[in-house]
Amino acid sequence: SQELEQSPQSLIVQEGKNLTINCTSSKTLYGLYWYKQKYGEGLIFLMMLQKGGEEKSHEKITAKLDEKKQQSSLHITASQPSHAGIYLCGASTSNSNSGYALNFGKGTSLLVTP
Amino acid sequence: GAGVSQSPRYKVTKRGQDVALRCDPISGHVSLYWYRQALGQGPEFLTYFNYEAQQDKSGLPNDRFSAERPEGSISTLTIQRTEQRDSAMYRCASSLGPGLDSNIQYFGAGTRLSVL
Numbered sequence: 433s434q435e436l437e438q439s440p441q442s443l444i445v446q447e448g449k450n451l452t453i454n455c456t457s458s459k460t461l462y463g464l465y466w467y468k469q470k471y472g473e474g475l476i477f478l479m480m481l482q483k484g485g486e487e488k489s490h491e492k493i494t495a496k497l498d499e500k501k502q503q504s505s506l507h508i509t510a511s512q513p514s515h516a517g518i519y520l521c522g523a524s525t526s527n528s529n530s531g532y533a534l535n536f537g538k539g540t541s542l543l544v545t546p
Numbered sequence: 547g548a549g550v551s552q553s554p555r556y557k558v559t560k561r562g563q564d565v566a567l568r569c570d571p572i573s574g575h576v577s578l579y580w581y582r583q584a585l586g587q588g589p590e591f592l593t594y595f596n597y598e599a600q601q602d603k604s605g606l607p608n609d610r611f612s613a614e615r616p617e618g619s620i621s622t623l624t625i626q627r628t629e630q631r632d633s634a635m636y637r638c639a640s641s642l643g644p645g646l647d648s649n650i651q652y653f654g655a656g657t658r659l660s661v662l
Contacts, residue, residue, distance in 0.1 A: 465651070474550065474637065474653035474654050474655045475589070475653040476653075477651070533591040534651065536590070538587055
């Protein structure tokens with residue numbers, strides 16, 4: 433099965449600072465998904481990356497997929513308390529059209545202090 | 547509603563009892579997924595459906611777990627003769643379809659199951 437390693441496991445940053453979370457796969461990624469999880473809520477979809485070298489941004493969050501499609505990074509610029517939560521990367525287990533169950537990493541817990 | 551709805555939000559049961567967890571996907575979504583999430587871990591795949599057909603149940607831990615989606619919309623995950631190790635957050639997700647481009651999965655808030 434596909435193993436996803438996230439680093440760091442947890443992160444505490446001061447408000448206004450930049451930060452990066454990494455997600456590394458043991459196999460080629462057919463689709464890489466970033467989600468944010470808050471306590472008591474579901475996973476909130478952030479971004480999906482498919483192509484090697486692809487980069488997407490939404491507000492202050494940028495996600496990249498490397499050329500070899502085995503590593504992705506999530507970068508937050510000028511962090512705010514609202515960015516706090518658990519960030520999860522998930523990857524498709526198949527490149528067929530029979531469905532795309534996701535394997536997830538263990539998550540990175542982010543705390544933003546005033 | 548606009549999102550994926552799961553019920554109940556919390557379920558406390560005694561060991562040996564059967565439980566049924568319900569998922570109401572986003573209207574029009576073809577694919578429906580069930581995951582289980584332990585504390586401090588990412589969600590772990592259990593099973594998924596396209597329409598009413600169960601396409602993959604390889605993630606179900608054992609034969610006490612079953613799922614159905616009889617009319618291609620609402621799905622029920624049933625756990626028979628619950629055990630303490632079944633305690634976890636059970637999450638449901640739905641997506642437009644099985645293709646890679648339509649596979650953005652939207653998750654419900656989950657059902658927290660506690661087996662005493």
